[in-house]
Each structure stands twice: as structure tokens, then as C-alpha cells.
Amino acid sequence: MQKTRDAVVIKMTTRPLEILSLYQKQGVEPSDYIFPFLSSVRDYSTPKVLFKALSSATTYVNKDLKTIARRAKLDVPISFHSSRHTFATLAISKGMPIEYVSKLLRHASIKTTQIYAKVEKA
Structure with missing residues (x-):
């Protein structure tokens, strides 16, 4: 993570791993970017x-x-940007802790996430 340099580990299901495999190249370094948007x-x-x-x-992705x-x-x-909202909503609806x-x-605050994901505090 750029802001705090904290590592975040996410367990991925088969489909995201399949998508990521489309971007795999030979001879990549662990520090290389996954997607071709950054060099x-x-x-x-x-x-x-x-x-x-x-x-x-982001401009090019939005056009696509x-x-x-x-x-x-x-x-x-x-x-x-709407993909962030969709991710948050789906993750919470599938049971991922907010x-x-x-x-x-x-987000610095859970309140921001609740607004962002259109989720009310239970």
C-alpha cells in the first residue's frame, strides 16, 4: 500500500487468478507491476x-x-471508480467484515466505507 506501506493479503478465488494470469509475462520481478498501465x-x-x-x-481505462x-x-x-463501489458492496454482501x-x-474511517458501500451500521 502506498500511503502507509502496510501489506494487505487477499485470498483470491479462481476467476481473479485466471484474469491475472492473462497479464503474466516471463522474467518478471516481484517488484514489477501486474497490469501494463505502469512501466x-x-x-x-x-x-x-x-x-x-x-x-x-485511468482515463484510458474509463474510455474502454x-x-x-x-x-x-x-x-x-x-x-x-464505480468498480471500487461495486467491490465494496459485493464484498460486504458476501460477508467480508467491513x-x-x-x-x-x-478509508481512514469505517463511516466512510459505510457511505461508500451504501451500507448502514447494523
Whole structure:
């Protein structure tokens, strides 16, 4: 994790592992990025440079998501950001403790996660 450098371990099911395998390359290092949006040879040591690279990558992903939504005849707004909301909602509905979801989303407060995931405190 960038902000606190805390490690977060997530057990993945078969489908996400299959998707990740599509991006596997020979000779990768553990420090290499999984997805091709960021380059392992580029220096992202300053927050400004990393932010710019991520913003650029997010723009391209959002364009692709809009194309997918149009082809699937979905009449809802879709973006990379909406995937965070979907993940949070599904994770909580499948029984993942909200504390874990909050940590994965890097929220400082569980209250933010409750709002984000449209979940009321029980």
C-alpha cells in the first residue's frame, strides 16, 4: 500500500487468478507491476509523477469501460471508480467484515466505507 506501506493479503478465488494470469509475462520481478498501465522501468518515486501516470491510465481505462458498457447495451454510468463501489458492496454482501473492506479501500474511517458501500451500521 502506498500511503502507509502496510501489506494487505487477499485470498483470491479462481476467476481473479485466471484474469491475472492473462497479464503474466516471463522474467518478471516481484517488484514489477501486474497490469501494463505502469512501466517497471519508469521512476514513479515522486507522488506527482505517480499521480500523473495513474490519472492517464485511468482515463484510458474509463474510455474502454464506456465502450464495453455501450456494446453491452448498459444504460448506466460506468467508470474505474464505480468498480471500487461495486467491490465494496459485493464484498460486504458476501460477508467480508467491513473493517477489511475499509482497509482495502484505504478509508481512514469505517463511516466512510459505510457511505461508500451504501451500507448502514447494523
